[in-house]
Each structure stands twice: as structure tokens, then as C-alpha cells.
Amino acid sequence: SAPPKSQYELYTLTTWLLKEEMNGTLDGELATVLSSIATACKQIASLVTRAGISNLTGLAGAANIQGEDQKKLDVISNEVFCNALRASGRTGVIASEEEDLPVSVEETYSGNYVVVFDPLDGSSNIDAGISTGSIFGIYAPSEECSIGDMDNPEKMLENCILNVCQPGSSLLAAGYCLYSSSTVFVLTVGTGVYGFTYDSIVGEFVLSHPNMKVPESGKIYAFNEGNYCAWDQGLKDYINSLKDGSNFHGQPYSARYIGSLVGDFHRTLLYGGIYGYPGDSKNKTGKLRLLYECAPMSLIMEQAGGKGSTGVQRVLEVCPEAVHQRVPLFIGSPKEVDYLESFCK
Ligand code: P6P
Numbered sequence: 001s002a003p004p005k006s007q008y009e010l011y012t013l014t015t016w017l018l019k020e021e022m023n024g025t026l027d028g029e030l031a032t033v034l035s036s037i038a039t040a041c042k043q044i045a046s047l048v049t050r051a052g053i054s055n056l057t058g059l060a061g062a063a064n065i066q067g068e069d070q071k072k073l074d075v076i077s078n079e080v081f082c083n084a085l086r087a088s089g090r091t092g093v094i095a096s097e098e099e100d101l102p103v104s105v106e107e108t109y110s111g112n113y114v115v116v117f118d119p120l121d122g123s124s125n126i127d128a129g130i131s132t133g134s135i136f137g138i139y140a141p142s143e144e145c146s147i148g149d150m151d152n153p154e155k156m157l158e159n160c161i162l163n164v165c166q167p168g169s170s171l172l173a174a175g176y177c178l179y180s181s182s183t184v185f186v187l188t189v190g191t192g193v194y195g196f197t198y199d200s201i202v203g204e205f206v207l208s209h210p211n212m213k214v215p216e217s218g219k220i221y222a223f224n225e226g227n228y229c230a231w232d233q234g235l236k237d238y239i240n241s242l243k244d245g246s247n248f249h250g251q252p253y254s255a256r257y258i259g260s261l262v263g264d265f266h267r268t269l270l271y272g273g274i275y276g277y278p279g280d281s282k283n284k285t286g287k288l289r290l291l292y293e294c295a296p297m298s299l300i301m302e303q304a305g306g307k308g309s310t311g312v313q314r315v316l317e318v319c320p321e322a323v324h325q326r327v328p329l330f331i332g333s334p335k336e337v338d339y340l341e342s343f344c345k
Contacts, residue, residue, distance in 0.1 A: 013038055013185060013196045013205040025191050029090045029111030030172060033138060036088035037115075038185055038205060040081045041134055041177035044120065045198060047073060047080075048132060048179045057127045065100040065324060066289075073126055074098055077119035077134065091115050092141050095164040095323050097292055102160040102323060113172075114139040114163045116292040122260025131180035133262020137296035138173040139166050164323055168295030168316035175300065178266050186212070186266070188303040193269075214306035217335035218272020221253045222264040230280035238343040248339055261288065265297055265331065269304055274332035274340060278311070286328040291320050294329045307337035311344035 017034060020026035051057050051073060060070040078098035085091040090111030095102040097118040117136040125132055142163045168174075175187030183198035185205045195209025221242050228236065240246075242253040253273070258264050264275045279286045288294050298308025298315035308315040308331040318327060330340045 010202065010204065011207040012202075013207075016194060016196070016207060020189060020191065026189050027111075030113065030138065030189070033085070033088050033090045033111065033113050033115065034173060034175075034187065034189075036084040036090075037081070037117075037136055037175070038177075040084035040119075041183075041185055042198065042203070042205075043080050043084075044073075044077045044134060045177070045179050045183040047076060048120075048126065051126055052129070064098050066097065070098065071120075071123040071126055074120050074123050077123075081117055081119045081134070081136075085115055093160045093163045095160075095291060097121075097289060097324070101157060102164045104156060104160050112141045114141055114166070116164055116296070118289070118292045121262055121293065122258075125258070125260050131178060131258055131260045131263030133176050133178045133260065133266075135176045135262060135293055135296055136174065137168070137171050137292060137299070139163070139170055140172055142166065161323060164291060165320040167319040168290075168298055171295065171299050171316075174296035176262050176265070176297070178262050180263060180266075184208070184266065186269075186300065188300050190303070193300055193304040212269060212304050214269050214301065214304045214333055215272030216305075217249070217333045218268070218274075219249065219251075219253050220256050220268070220271055220273035221336070222255070222257050222268065222273070222275040223278070224257060224259070225255070227278075227280050227282075230282050231278055232280075234343040235278050238340055248335065261293060261297070265301075268332045269301065269306070272333045272336075274330060274336035276330045276340065277328065278330070279328040283326070285326040288326060288329045290315070290318055290325045290327045291323060294327055294331075295320075297329075297331060301331050305334065306332055307334050309337050309341055311341060 017031040056072050060072045060075045062070050086107050089109050091105045092108050092112035093114045095116045122132040173189045178184045185196045193212040196205035197208035199206045245252045268275050277286050277288050294315050301308045310327045
């Protein structure tokens, strides 16, 4: 019979990765990449928590390719992620919201994984101490093209772009780390969704949310209604039906909007409902980036029994044509996303 459970047994992220590896559902090299990402998130959690007392709030004085003013912690978090991925020795190419172009990693000696990430999403909330998060996705290197050799930089860049521009359906793993009232690392490797809460005393992510499943339906919607006037009529009708109760629930929804995708997503995953960032008359494809925001979050939501849609198609089926391509995103409980799509057809 199984030995009595020790009161001191700690089920950490490391334990979980080792068990997935032993079950044959996770390649050891990929486990190493995930472990290095978790270390980067621990470092970022500490930086974010102490931003106000270590002169790390405010702007960095530069803008990224998105034209967004970079916060100091955007730049530092990006550096933390890149350092951790290089040090893993298993990463071939990285693409970041904060990097204009994908970067090939010379230090690779095994694995050669492609990692896409938003190192600190929602950083405009930093100075106010409101939730932020890191988002990542991991692909196998593209069979069609190896990264190539250093003496042909143009060809190498082209191959790097081809390696990162893969549809979300090809993701091997995806996850995020929420920096909020607690620090929670949530990931999927294709066998369901698991959440680990950071225990700063031990310095480990400890399993707190085994096999997460989004409720079939919920009563909360998260949209920035400040953009209402720029939305198309179908979307206005949809939002109005949530507010006046003329929806399939037969009663009004509650509105919650943190302005941080990771915070709004995590609440939606746990409580149900829908988060949306639609396209509008100003930006037809919306604001969120397909590669390192919408696709990883859609894989997680689908693995938890939910849906991630552009309004007209499954996010995971969209094949990126550009690294920083944007798509509209509607993500959450299956019933809410289906209902939303009925207004977008
Ligand atoms: P808005 C943060 O900048 C972000 O990318 C997401 O985290 C968040 O959900 C969204 O943009 C907020 O955008 O236009 O509502 O402020």
C-alpha cells in the first residue's frame, strides 16, 4: 500500500513537472524551459512588489514597436525573461512584445524551443499597485526551416520569423504568472490547466489549483466600455443584452474590468463569464497581440473547457502573418463566447 502521506510533502511546480515527465506527457527539455520561465516570474514578482521603494515605477523613456511608452519594469522584465531563457540552454528563438524582431539564441545546445512572451502585461497598472502578469507560449522549432547560420543574418531573421509565426494550435505549452494579492503561476502542457501559488517562505510555486475548469457559464463581463461608441452595432446589441437582462441568463450581468489581461483572465477562468477586447472603428483588429497574448491564453482557456474566439473564428486556428499582429479577443465560458459569436456573424 502507498506510504502514509507525510505532513511535510510539498507538491511544487518542480514536483509536477517531474511527474508529467515520468508520465511521458512532458519532454524533459521542455520541462527545463518551463522551470526557467518560473524562475523569471519569481524574479519579476519580487521586482513588481518592490517597484515603489526601489525607484522602478514610471517610464523608461523609450517606446516599443507597438508605439507604447515602455515602463522601467517592461524593459527590466524583458531582460529577466531573455536571461532566463538563454540560461536554460534549450531555447532556440525568442519573440517578445518588447522586442521589435524575434531573436535567435546562440547559447542553445539542446531542445531549441521557440518561446513567445509578454514579459509584463498590464504594466500601466504598476504605479498604482494593481494586478499585472507575464504571459508565455512555447512551440517546437518549425520543421520547415532551421534557424540557419550566423553568416547570413537576413536569412536567419527570416527563419526566426517563420519559427515564431505558428498557429496557436501548434503550441506545446502556454501559461501566465499573475502578480496580484498573490502570485499565481498557471500553465498547460496539453493535459489540463494547473495553478501554483507562490510561497515566498519556501521560495516555491506550490500546487493550489489542480485541473482547473472554467464554469460552463458565468455572470461577469469584462470589456472596456469606454470604447462603446467605436464598436459596431452587433457588439453594442450584445453588451446591451448583458446589461438589460435580455440574454440567455434572463438577468443582467456584473461588469468587472481591471485593465490587465492576466487579472481579468484569471478571474474569468475561476468565476466564469467573458473577457473581450473587440476591434472597433479606430482599430479593426483590436489591441491585443495574437502571438504572445491571445493564442497562449486561448490554449489555456480551451484546456480548461472554455473558448477563445476572434468573434468569427477560433483564435488557435489563426496563423500569424506578422510577429506583432493583433486580433480581436473574446475568451471565457463556452456559453458566453457562443452567445457573443451569435452577434458577430
Ligand atoms: P485598455 C494592457 O495594456 C493590455 O494589453 C491588457 O493587459 C489589458 O486587458 C488591455 O491592454 C487594457 O487596454 O485599452 O482597456 O486600457
